[in-house]
Amino acid sequence: MKRLSLVWFLCLAAVAVGLAFVSWSERLSANVGDLLPEGEAVEGRLVRSWVQSKQAGIVWAVLHAPDQADGLWSFVESELGEMSVIEGVYRLDETAWVEDxxxxxxxxxxxxxxxxxxxxxxxxxxxxxxxxxxxxxxxxxxxxxxxxxxxxxxxxxxxxxxxxxxxxxxEAIGGTDTIPLMLTLRGDPLDPVVQEALTDGMEALRISLQNEWAEADWRYSGVVRFAQANRQGISAEVGRLNVAIFVSVLALMFLLVRSLKPLLAVAVVVAGSVVCGAGAVIVLYDQIHVLALVLGAILAGIAADYAIHTITGKGALKGILFPLLLGFASTAIGFSLFLAAPLPLLQQTGVFVLSGLAGALLTALSVRAWLQPADAALLGRHLPVIKAPRLPVFVTVPAIVMLVLLAASRMEWTDDLRMLEYPTPELYALEADIQAQIxxxxxxxxxxxxxxxxxxxxxxxxxxxxxxxxxxxxxxxxxxxxxxxxxxxxxxxxxxxxxxxxxxxxxxxxxxxxxxxxxxxxxxxxxxxxxxxxxxxxxxxxxxxxxxxxxxxxxxxxxxxxxxxxxxxxxxxxxxxxxxxxxxxxxxxxxxxxQLTHLNTLFAEYRSSLMGLILVAAAVMAAVLFAFLRVREFFLVLGVVCGAVSISFAMLSLWRSGLDLFDLMGAFLGACLILDYSLFALNARRHQRPMPVSIHLSAVTTASSFLWLSSSSVAAVQHLGQTVSVCVLVGWLLTWIFVHGKD
Amino acid sequence: MAAAASVALAQVYSEVEGLVIRVLLCACLLVWSGAVSLSAEEERSPWDLDALLQSLSSASAVESEFRESRHRGFRRVPADFRGTMRWDAELGLSLSYSEPRTQVMLIRSDAVFQSQRGRSPRRMPSSEESDFLRAILLDVFRFDRAVWEASFDIVAEFDEDRWSILLNPLEDSEVAGMVERIEISGEADAVRQLEIWRDERSRVEIEIRDSRTVEQWPESVLREAFFRETEDGEEP
Known part of the structure; x- marks a missing residue:
């Protein structure tokens, strides 16, 4: 076992070294256009082609020049001419470009x-x-x-x-003191190098203008500026969230377990799963959308879950293998359906999570071969002793049903592509101002x-x-x-x-x-x-x-x-x-x-198709469970999973207006995790053991990770984080009460 | 005195034989009589070119009524226009046409703008004609001898209060290809007529009357004639 695990670690190390040599700036994309599917209907292709080939290469600018100060335009024209990224300069207040x-x-x-x-x-x-x-x-x-x-x-x-x-x-473009301009870019406008060169050149021009002509004003906007802000914003956020999640998971583990062994196991398993996930998407896709990695952060929660289960399950491996493999199989089947999703973003997330899950499972088992599993009781000694609340079913179930019905009356779906964007209200205001003048x-x-x-x-x-x-x-x-x-x-x-x-x-x-x-x-x-x-x-x-x-x-x-x-x-x-x-x-x-109207319609179609996929996945998972569980256990697990998702949706619907595609994804992930908890809780109940410490640890760390995601500025990531954390906490509670604590 | 001298020279001419001498004498006669004639007129006129230009350029803002006749090479009859002309050394030359159509044209050093009633001003397409307007009209209305001499050969004539100035483009000047000649005439310190000859068949005649110096333009004129934003930020 140790030899096999060593081979696995060496493989992981090789992949990690390979990933270090990948040019991430070229392979990662923050372009919203890349979220659209390749084989889409002609309208979508056209809009994307329009955006990428025509609009993206254009910068709209407005030069406000009070009293047409002498030499001002010549200066601006000469400065623009010297910028290597600017190909053409067209004044829209005159027809020189037509007369050319x-x-x-x-x-x-x-x-x-x-x-x-x-x-x-x-x-x-x-x-x-x-x-x-x-x-x-x-x-x-x-x-x-x-x-x-x-x-x-x-x-x-x-x-x-x-x-x-x-x-x-x-007709009537520009005032007498305003010169509206259209600039065309040389090179790929979505290339960060081109974007940086443009930003630097424009900033230098603005400063030079203000030094020479105090009242002159220079503003510009365009797809390139939004793309740059989006890329920079999301990249910064990915870094911030990754650090925050990693630190919070480690801190919680240390606080609750106060042992280095589980910490080490979690760190190694999470790293192994991320290496596998990133390696798979890099091999399979030329361009990886940065949001796929953000959404892929859900992997960390499951990987930590596996690490905790394997390192705390003292005794024979087969004692934990059944719930571990059953949980893995059901989650993997679920996420494999993402590969058939129409959105490239969902496909990439599916590949990332699926290969990451396999990597997490193999790494967790390999870690177990090297680190002796700890005694669960010993590990759980620092956990607060709280008995499972005993709630009468005839009160709890009707209350849950009432809550769900109330929320269902308020529940509505929203589909807005803008929720994938990093919010840049100042750029939108600038764009509106410039467009109003053009x-x-x-x-x-x-x-x-x-x-x-x-x-x-x-x-x-x-x-x-x-x-x-x-x-x-x-x-x-x-x-x-x-x-x-x-x-x-x-x-x-x-x-x-x-x-x-x-x-x-x-x-x-x-x-x-x-x-x-x-x-x-x-x-x-x-x-x-x-x-x-x-x-x-x-x-x-x-x-x-x-x-x-x-x-x-x-x-x-x-x-x-x-x-x-x-x-x-x-x-x-x-x-x-x-x-x-x-x-x-x-x-x-x-x-x-x-595009928004059109793309939002497409987005709604994707949501309904994802809903269909999820329902199919849920049916397959239920069939797998039905095959391996007793009937009573099966309905108990099913009830807990469905109840947790329903209550979460109900709470979210009462809390904020509208659920979306990413809530749906979050709920699916939450369901996979709750299923995991239920299976381990059921396993413990069968062997008349207390509720596994690993479930408590996993629920706390996963919920904390996704609470961090809910602090994201990107609405999609925020909604995903909220849904998963609420789902996990509710599912954990229901598992504790109904699956394990009932006895 | 000039007439007597001419008669005396004519007598000498009749006695002189030989073509060369006759030509030389003829040239001398013309030059001398011309010079005498001009000096006689200057003696009679209170103006000289510098004094006239100084007087004309001293007013930085002037408003006049005008009538314009455009003679085009491709048409046998001219097109007539009327309106109010406003000159401001800083803001440019504004032509507010009232007949046969209402339209305002603002000629500035950087561009020509046009506005029809109720519509925002728009920059006119840069063309040979609009470049010509900017180059010629603004230079002419500056009444700056140095500016004129950079592009034109100047011939001025004065008769008491009346005067006329002929501007012939210098061969190597920018305006040489744009205009054949410009004739400006007036009385005392008022310009009365401006004729811009593109070629022998195309010219623009502008008659100017009721000229008055303006201390400060009213807001409505600034807005409607010079397309300046008013204090409340409104544009025409």
Missing amino acids: QAEFWWRQRLGLRFPQWWEGHAEKDPQSMARAAVEDLDQFLAEPDAFVWDELIPGDPLLLIPSGLSVLQS HTAPDAEVLLVTGRDWREARERLSEVLQRLDGPLDSAIKIWEWIPDPALLGDLEAWLEREGDAFAEALACELDRADFEVQAFEPFFEDWRQWRASVSEPNYWDRLVAETSAALSGPLMLLFSAGDGEQPAWFTLSVDKAPEQLAQLEALPGVVRHS
Whole structure:
């Protein structure tokens, strides 16, 4: 036995050394997007792709520059240009970024804009269309600010570019003293190195600005900032909680047992189980979510439990082997069902706990081979002597049932993805402030309209636009630059039918309105060329592909090409009533981008599927127990486990509003531990021994560990901690009263 | 006196033969008569260029009514506009159009802003035309000889209280490609007309009247014409 255990310890040491060489910063992820399943429905993939490929690489910033102090913008531009992580700088209060692509827009103005222009004229008679065009031009030139387009008018009398640029330029972005900016990042925005470089650069810029221009103000926000705060917050919390839990478990053990042997056993078994758990997830997953390790802290409670049972069970090993193996088997079966869970986080937690459990069991047995088990009575001599309270069943059970029924009437489930985030209210406030200055309607919902390819996405977009009544909030209506393929088909037929009638009519109308027709020759030349090209095969597809490739800056957020599995999509911002949004979302291929609503729905689905898994796991565990226990014992254990979980849920429901996925996980863990206690208590009762000290020690240490978790800032971890600690304490009490103490 | 001298020189000319001598004498005649003419006008006018510019630039805030005619190369008839023009050395040049549309344009050194009634001001797209506005109009309205001389060749004419200034862009100046010439005319210390010639077919004529110096802009003007935030933080 000693030789085998030595081999096991050597294996553990080898794995521990291997883990020391793992680059944890690269392998650990704090990105909420990684919590979503890989093989998820297209909407979820799309949202994740949008967040990771588009949004994450963007930083929104606002420079407040009172009186446009001389040289201020040049300074900021130069400083941003020197930051290695910044790739592009786009001022949103001007259209320089659109004009950078001026040549493209100008070259394609007829292909991209004329179909919309043509569609806007109800009468498709060339003469009346030409007359309307000249009237529009006349009106346009009567605008005081029309002078900025004077140079372009001879090439664009239909005003395709001025009207088109006005939809590319956001309405009223920035005040006269405020410069809103969009910055694109170079490198992976979720890479801590990129995040640190950005933070350092921005801080240096802020300090330099304040030194030179006291009233200048520089603020920035973006996914990258949230990701960094989330990562730093959770990492700090993991460290704090781990230390607190470890110290509290050791302190409690020392206080209650005052012996080094159980302390040593617990330390070795917990370390062994963590090494096994971490080793398994590192081998099986490229990216491990840091929350999987936080939730995996539940392992420490069970590992300590095994250590205590093995080190306090003096006598033959087989005396404790039955409850130990039965407890392990039922818990392992339960957690193995996590592997089939739809959430990657739950799968990783399942792997971590399952392999950790196996490691804890093997390490506990190995420790027993080297450390002589202590006498339970000797170990328990420092425990306060408290007799099991004797409560009449006919009073206790109805009271419990009443409590459960009362709580059931208040019990409701909540599903909010934000509970997985490290709370950063100041960043949310900053983000809201910046978005209010960048977008005309920051509360507007962004819809993604998707399709397998461009044509499908554009056709679906047309359908969405038809359903919307009233003006759209969208500041930038990119689809006005992408003609509907069906519309282009109609236009082709019209051009075929009418020949040069429109150009001739336009020339006549221009002349009649005192325009110099000769000056408009650049337009007529381009018109002739475009007419020849529009009937070429695949004209629409080439046009859209070229446009997609030409977009940069804020425009690149507006639509994306489909490549393989990634669908094509357009975005539009809609400030509509919720019921109308719901109707739009019901259309095929429409996804609401403000992910919370959508992801929370997914989250609710995950909770119900986890609930199903847990019920199946409970049934399997019950079947295992039924096979090994007497009928009366079986119902006693089942009653204690179910009663403890029900009472815990009842208490939590009365205490705070809403139970969630993590309460469910906590309850499952609690049930596994209570089952363990019941089996050991039952074993002791069979042999007419007192309630095992190990149960008291395990309950106290586990409850204290999870009480620490309930101090977490992350709501999910907090709820898990509360549920497990309440469950364990209630289960311990019920086990004591009904399973053991009854006799 | 100048006329008598010219007659005398003409007599000499009739007696002189030879093309070179005739050309030289002609040039001398023109230069001399021009110089005499200008000095005669300066004698008659209380102004010289420096005094005029000093007077024009002394007011840091001026409000005037204006009428603008835009002659475009691609159209045979001009487009006419009317409104109120406000110049402030610190805040820029504000053009509040009232006809045919209501619109305010604020020209500052960093950008041109535009606002239609009831809407927030927005920065106008940077273009050749808006860059031209900023570069030319702000420089012109500074009435700073040094600034002008950096970009233009200056020709000034005075006739009693009336005066005119012709600004021809220097060949190597930034404004050379933007404008062909600028003509400013006025009376005493008031500018009456400004003509900006882009080329022979495109020009802007601005007639200015009822100019008055302003000590302090009312809050409503600051808000609506210069897009300044008021004390209660409201923006137009």
